[in-house]
């Protein structure tokens with residue numbers, strides 16, 4: 001199963017991806033997590049990406065595309081993958097299609113987790129993320145339930161940056177909904193319900 005997860009910042013893409021990974025053993029390819037790891041490691045890529053991320057803007061396409069290409073070649077992605085946070089604009093989507101075609105692979109579904117902006121702002125303001133493994137949970141969880149790492153608030157989960165990220169989503173990423181509808185692989189789920197209810201629908205849609 002090869003899946004793209006679509007949805008606004010904070011819609012619950014990462015949360016649903018974690019559950020799909022646990023059940024189906026897919027490789028979780030989150031460009032946000034890969035970029036945050038590069039920032040933490042202070043690599044050349046991380047140094048270039050940090051200012052864009054802190055401002056809530058998209059990191060330049062070529063930097064992100066190179067990361068994804070490399071990650072798709074890894075052994076754990078051969079049995080199936082979840083792309084979380086990629087593609088983010090039409091140029092990235094077109095590049096992904098040609099990369100997958102060159103690998104003789106294809107996407108089975110583009111799953112939209114749909115949540116309204118007012119819910120998103122509340123969720124992101126109270127989100128905590130594990131410094132070690134990227135696991136996410138609401139505020140109040142201080143120790144990562146997956147790896148025991150420290151939970152912290154992401155720099156871009158501040159109110160003014162959240163609004164910028166939502167604007168970027170509307171102008172650059174939301175057009176991908178029609179892109180994937182045109183490819184007849186779009187599936188949609190209402191993400192404004194308890195996590196397990198959302199997942200039950202996600203599971204049903206992907207295994208139908």
Ligand code: AP5
Pocket residue numbers: 007008009010011012013014015016031032033035052053054056057058059060061064084085086087088092123124126127128136137138139156165191192193194195198
């Ligand atoms: P990225 O890390 O991809 O952030 P994002 O898309 O903004 O997504 P989030 O991780 O914020 O949200 P999510 O949908 O995964 O929600 P989550 O499950 O955590 O990108 C960060 C930055 O990196 C970008 O701004 C950009 O600069 C750069 N970048 C990344 N990819 C790029 C690309 N392809 N091109 C260029 N630049 C790129 O849930 C949020 C919270 O809600 C959590 O606390 C969770 O516990 C809670 N929650 C989840 N589901 C529910 C539910 N059903 N009910 C109640 N609470 C819930």
